[in-house]
Amino acid sequence: MANFLFSNTDTVKLAEKYGTPLYVVSEDIIVERCNEIKRDFTERHKNTMAVYASKAFLTKEMARIIKREGLGMDVVSGGELYTAIKVDFPMEKIVFHGNNKTLNEIEMAVKHNVGRIVVDNFYELDLLGKVAKKYKKKANILFRITPGVDSHTHKYIRTGQIDSKFGIPLNENIIHKAILKAMELEYVELKGFHFHIGSQLQENETHVKAIKIIASLMNEVKNDIGFITKELNTGGGYGIHYNGNEHRKPLRYFTDAIMEELEKECEKYNLERPKVIIEPGRWIVGEAGITLYTIGSIKNIPGIRTYVGIDGGMPDNPRPSLYNAKYEALVANKMDEEPKNIVTVAGKCCESGDILIWDLKVPYIESGDILAVLSTGAYNYSMASNYNRIPRPAVVMVSNGKDRLIVKRETYDDIIKNEI
Numbered sequence: 001m002a003n004f005l006f007s008n009t010d011t012v013k014l015a016e017k018y019g020t021p022l023y024v025v026s027e028d029i030i031v032e033r034c035n036e037i038k039r040d041f042t043e044r045h046k047n048t049m050a051v052y053a054s055k056a057f058l059t060k061e062m063a064r065i066i067k068r069e070g071l072g073m074d075v076v077s078g079g080e081l082y083t084a085i086k087v088d089f090p091m092e093k094i095v096f097h098g099n100n101k102t103l104n105e106i107e108m109a110v111k112h113n114v115g116r117i118v119v120d121n122f123y124e125l126d127l128l129g130k131v132a133k134k135y136k137k138k139a140n141i142l143f144r145i146t147p148g149v150d151s152h153t154h155k156y157i158r159t160g161q162i163d164s165k166f167g168i169p170l171n172e173n174i175i176h177k178a179i180l181k182a183m184e185l186e187y188v189e190l191k192g193f194h195f196h197i198g199s200q201l202q203e204n205e206t207h208v209k210a211i212k213i214i215a216s217l218m219n220e221v222k223n224d225i226g227f228i229t230k231e232l233n234t235g236g237g238y239g240i241h242y243n244g245n246e247h248r249k250p251l252r253y254f255t256d257a258i259m260e261e262l263e264k265e266c267e268k269y270n271l272e273r274p275k276v277i278i279e280p281g282r283w284i285v286g287e288a289g290i291t292l293y294t295i296g297s298i299k300n301i302p303g304i305r306t307y308v309g310i311d312g313g314m315p316d317n318p319r320p321s322l323y324n325a326k327y328e329a330l331v332a333n334k335m336d337e338e339p340k341n342i343v344t345v346a347g348k349c350c351e352s353g354d355i356l357i358w359d360l361k362v363p364y365i366e367s368g369d370i371l372a373v374l375s376t377g378a379y380n381y382s383m384a385s386n387y388n389r390i391p392r393p394a395v396v397m398v399s400n401g402k403d404r405l406i407v408k409r410e411t412y413d414d415i416i417k418n419e420i
């Protein structure tokens with residue numbers, strides 16, 4: 001019987017060894033993506049930097065891999081920053097985001113000298129000015145700008161439109177005021193701008209539109225108030241393959257378009273091209289992860305549907321119920337059997353909406369079979385919950401036939417450990 005191999009590792013044996021549900025992450029794929037980024041972006045264009053958006057998937061081991069591969073890291077909370085600190089991640093390569101950073105988080109970032117703080121609003125600029133002064137530490141910042149472009153993606157993961165909770169709106173008066181305020185702050189240095197327009201994007205056109213808009217802003221603030229943009233962080237958002245009509249494009253599909261447009265616009269306005277930063281998350285880790293489940297109950301409603309119950313669901317992967325996300329999956333222990341039946345893969349939560357895959361073509365399926373859901377590397381482990389008091393699965397890293405545990409499976413005692 002043929003089993004599904006992932007990074008040359010037998011997934012059925014992994015399920016036996018570590019139990020299910022189980023997140024399996026391929027170090028080989030992560031390294032392959034990092035190499036593509038270095039070859040096709042940071043080494044191809046001078047004055048650039050690539051940072052991994054750690055909200056997609058972060059553990060200490062992941063931070064160590066990103067550190068070893070030489071990328072920087074985008075963090076969006078004290079918890080993500082703490083993880084980076086714990087593995088001695090070079091703080092100058094950290095970009096700290098967030099639309100409502102707390103005082104504690106700002107203090108943590110300033111004290112640890114993080115490379116860039118992306119300031120989202122006036123409240124934060126004020127707070128940061130005070131904190132940096134208190135500790136007599138210089139904070140290098142970028143302003144997050146909402147460029148007013150609409151990306152074609154699920155509305156919950158669209159962030160570029162003017163009506164967004166993120167960033168400073170593209171309004172001349174507001175931006176001028178923010179720049180002048182930053183210039184007054186003794187311990188704050190404004191380096192430039194940032195935009196992030198959405199996630200799981202299939203086309204590069206929204207990035208190109210945003211570049212045009214930001215270049216025009218760069219020109220305007222240079223002429224009006226003498227501010228020179230030294231850095232431009234263009235965010236992430238590059239899509240991956242989940243099912244039939246969604247694909248991962250080569251990095252250059254996005255980055256060449258960004259660089260070409262920026263060079264062109266800078267030439268037009270006679271501006272020096274700023275340092276360009278990219279922040280992919282999903283593109284690096286999404287296809288590097290799979291989740292293994294054991295099939296339990298099988299319920300056939302004659303003439304209507306067959307529900308196949310798995311030992312996980314929305315607590316380990318909330319994306320289908322949140323975004324109506326679609327996934328592909330395989331029966332890992334029956335790779336040589338032809339898929340011929342359509343089933344619905346149901347999670348074990350007390351929610352009718354906890355359906356992982358509505359229509360999946362599978363071979364003859366039995367209780368005890370192992371289901372491998374693909375492309376679960378991004379925004380699964382990082383968004384997992386303990387809903388219904390279900391412990392979070394373990395995470396195993398695989399690389400060329402070898403496996404190692406990087407996160408232990410939670411226990412029931414872990415679930416109640418903070419309860420008084």
Ligand SMILES: Cc1ncc(COP(=O)(O)O)c(C=O)c1O
Pocket residue numbers: 053056074097196198199200235236237238279280281282283378
């Ligand atoms: C500021 C910022 N940068 C980078 C990312 C990474 O996004 P993605 O995983 O889609 O590449 C996000 C999340 O969408 C983000 O909000």
Ligand SMILES: N[C@@H](CCCC[NH3+])C(=O)O
Pocket residue numbers: 055157199200319323378379383
């Ligand atoms: N969590 C979202 C992406 C959000 C991106 C964060 N800015 C997803 O799973 O698609």
